[in-house]
Amino acid sequence: MNTFKDLQNLIExxxxxxxxxxxxxxxxxxxxxxxxxxxxxxxxxxxxxxxxLFQDDISKAxxxxxxxxxxxxxxxxxxxxxDNSPVRRGQATVHKKWNVNTAILxxxxxxxxxxxxxxxxxxxxxxxxxxxxxxxxxEVCEGQQYDMDFEDQETVELTExxxxxxxxxxxxxxxxxxxxxxxxxxxxxQADDLYNFGIAxxxxxxxxxxxxxxxxxxxxxxxxxxxxxxxxxxTFLLLTALQKADSETxxxxxxxxxxxxxxxxxxxxxxxxxxxxxxxxxxxVGEISKYHNEALLILKTLEIDENKKQLLYxxxxxxxxxxx
Amino acid sequence: MNTFKDLQNLIExxxxxxxxxxxxxxxxxxxxxxxxxxxxxxxxxxxxxxxxLFQDDISKAxxxxxxxxxxxxxxxxxxxxxDNSPVRRGQATVHKKWNVNTAILxxxxxxxxxxxxxxxxxxxxxxxxxxxxxxxxxEVCEGQQYDMDFEDQETVELTExxxxxxxxxxxxxxxxxxxxxxxxxxxxxQADDLYNFGIAxxxxxxxxxxxxxxxxxxxxxxxxxxxxxxxxxxTFLLLTALQKADSETxxxxxxxxxxxxxxxxxxxxxxxxxxxxxxxxxxxVGEISKYHNEALLILKTLEIDENKKQLLYxxxxxxxxxxx
Numbered sequence: 333m334n335t336f337k338d339l340q341n342l343i344e345x346x347x348x349x350x351x352x353x354x355x356x357x358x359x360x361x362x363x364x365x366x367x368x369x370x371x372x373x374x375x376x377x378x379x380x381x382x383x384x385l386f387q388d389d390i391s392k393a394x395x396x397x398x399x400x401x402x403x404x405x406x407x408x409x410x411x412x413x414x415d416n417s418p419v420r421r422g423q424a425t426v427h428k429k430w431n432v433n434t435a436i437l438x439x440x441x442x443x444x445x446x447x448x449x450x451x452x453x454x455x456x457x458x459x460x461x462x463x464x465x466x467x468x469x470x471e472v473c474e475g476q477q478y479d480m481d482f483e484d485q486e487t488v489e490l491t492e493x494x495x496x497x498x499x500x501x502x503x504x505x506x507x508x509x510x511x512x513x514x515x516x517x518x519x520x521x522q523a524d525d526l527y528n529f530g531i532a533x534x535x536x537x538x539x540x541x542x543x544x545x546x547x548x549x550x551x552x553x554x555x556x557x558x559x560x561x562x563x564x565x566x567t568f569l570l571l572t573a574l575q576k577a578d579s580e581t582x583x584x585x586x587x588x589x590x591x592x593x594x595x596x597x598x599x600x601x602x603x604x605x606x607x608x609x610x611x612x613x614x615x616x617v618g619e620i621s622k623y624h625n626e627a628l629l630i631l632k633t634l635e636i637d638e639n640k641k642q643l644l645y646x647x648x649x650x651x652x653x654x655x656x
Numbered sequence: 657m658n659t660f661k662d663l664q665n666l667i668e669x670x671x672x673x674x675x676x677x678x679x680x681x682x683x684x685x686x687x688x689x690x691x692x693x694x695x696x697x698x699x700x701x702x703x704x705x706x707x708x709l710f711q712d713d714i715s716k717a718x719x720x721x722x723x724x725x726x727x728x729x730x731x732x733x734x735x736x737x738x739d740n741s742p743v744r745r746g747q748a749t750v751h752k753k754w755n756v757n758t759a760i761l762x763x764x765x766x767x768x769x770x771x772x773x774x775x776x777x778x779x780x781x782x783x784x785x786x787x788x789x790x791x792x793x794x795e796v797c798e799g800q801q802y803d804m805d806f807e808d809q810e811t812v813e814l815t816e817x818x819x820x821x822x823x824x825x826x827x828x829x830x831x832x833x834x835x836x837x838x839x840x841x842x843x844x845x846q847a848d849d850l851y852n853f854g855i856a857x858x859x860x861x862x863x864x865x866x867x868x869x870x871x872x873x874x875x876x877x878x879x880x881x882x883x884x885x886x887x888x889x890x891t892f893l894l895l896t897a898l899q900k901a902d903s904e905t906x907x908x909x910x911x912x913x914x915x916x917x918x919x920x921x922x923x924x925x926x927x928x929x930x931x932x933x934x935x936x937x938x939x940x941v942g943e944i945s946k947y948h949n950e951a952l953l954i955l956k957t958l959e960i961d962e963n964k965k966q967l968l969y970x971x972x973x974x975x976x977x978x979x980x
Contacts, residue, residue, distance in 0.1 A: 447790050477680045480682070
């Protein structure tokens with residue numbers, strides 16, 4: 333059985349091998365830069381951990397695990413262009429360090445590379461793995477489209493928001509587990525259970541992101557607190573606040589969003605105060621716990637030796653208590 | 657045996673079925689728009705024609721044929737963003753009609769869709785087909801990178817240019833034939849021969865594009881004559897001219913490229929005159945013929961009933977004599 337740290341180290345070693353010096357450098361340098369920015373490697377670790385539930389030798393799942401990480405980084409690269417984000421993981425984004433064209437084309441190339449890594453999956457599992465991979469990739473694109481659509485929509489329902497983050501984040505976490513499980517030899521029911529575990533985990537993970545952006549501590553979060561508030565992002569916090577607020581508070585929120593009268597710091601302070609009054613902190617923690625518990629329950633009922641599940645239990649708890 | 661027109665009609669019918677009304681519309685409308693812009697459907701036709709060399713029933717190659725067309729259109733969509741091209745096939749490009757973000761994300765989605773179509777290839781041929789597909793996709797990205805790099809380079813060798821158009825255009829034409837052949841049941845030698853036929857055909861096709869941009873007739877070409885000259889594009893014509901010119905003419909060309917003194921029409925007229933003096937028209941026609949003859953020779957030596965090859969002969973001739 334591997335520990336979390338074992339898998340993380342394995343992923344880092346393997347990622348560094350994906351792209352040797354290749355030409356043209358204008359295409360491959362930004363890819364190496366992106367893959368070396370680090371990150372939590374959540375998806376490949378979950379893929380390997382899921383494989384490990386069914387098999388001691390996880391080597392057959394390594395290419396798929398890498399594919400999922402490269403695919404994830406490709407989506408970040410293109411999302412950063414679309415959102416015009418200057419910073420990713422404390423470093424300049426590719427379209428800022430190079431330019432938009434480089435970000436588009438290097439992103440495309442990473443997508444191809446991820447497909448090519450998937451192809452190293454053992455042939456008996458290949459078609460099943462690719463079906464999930466492609467379906468998920470399509471859903472992630474749809475999730476990003478909804479996310480962009482929501483920016484221009486005046487109102488977004490909370491259920492629409494949850495569906496969007498499911499598509500944008502959870503399905504890839506879930507697919508990582510399912511693909512790893514299939515490669516490890518899981519039966520259909522086990523693979524589906526792990527997928528559902530991943531959906532719940534992914535939802536908790538994304539809502540935690542929303543939470544930390546407002547209620548996190550700057551030193552630990554690693555980026556500015558309140559960024560979502562400044563950008564009027566329709567997060568779980570804001571949408572829940574709009575749902576809970578009386579008409580007077582609702583008007584106050586809407587005015588803050590539609591005008592640009594307030595300085596950033598004042599806006600963050602006032603919106604956070606409204607959130608606290610409406611007990612949005614508690615609502616969000618409650619929602620995260622709901623998904624987290626759902627994930628744990630699925631994991632518990634999975635008919636596999638409990639000892640083998642330890643890594644996934646630990647990982648779930650780590651994700652829920654994370655502060656960055 | 658199918659005729660060229662049969663295959664074209666088949667492709668048009670099948671393409672219209674790929675994308676039913678799907679949500680979110682912001683993602684799928686631009687894709688339908690792109691796929692409905694038409695085009696020659698060179699790649700899917702060649703894929704089906706290659707399959708047809710080995711099998712009467714070409715239905716098993718239809719998903720791959722569509723995948724190749726969707727992939728090709730994805731690359732056009734992203735290339736148009738990178739080149740900031742306002743018009744494609746006489747219509748507004750996606751990033752002009754919608755916006756850059758839409759073009760990026762709809763392009764990504766088309767790429768996923770093409771992978772998903774490939775997955776409908778019969779399982780016994782799937783891995784081989786995907787290997788070629790992924791390798792080709794990577795090469796097409798590399799070709800686009802070289803193309804962008806060349807814009808900023810002061811000098812480009814003719815051999816570098818030919819390598820770039822091979823990556824950007826020929827490999828996908830070649831892969832279309834090879835994938836169709838494999839699905840049809842070709843052996844390795846036959847599949848490789850058809851690949852090489854496609855490389856030569858693709859080179860002739862792309863050089864014909866360069867030729868028509870300067871020496872075509874506007875009415876037939878469908879876009880402005882001399883666009884490449886105005887944009888100082890390092891085409892086969894310009895690079896050959898720089899190679900053939902004496903030092904005085906070379907200086908004249910370089911001055912025309914580096915300054916913006918001339919009005920477009922005057923620049924086109926003067927550069928075309930230089931090309932005519934240097935017999936670039938003849939050089940280009942000669943180069944196209946060279947590749948065309950190479951293609952025909954490969955086709956001729958392919959050990960298949962000559963009658964079955966007729967469509968590919970016709971298609972090669974059609975491509976060489978095309979004026980748009």
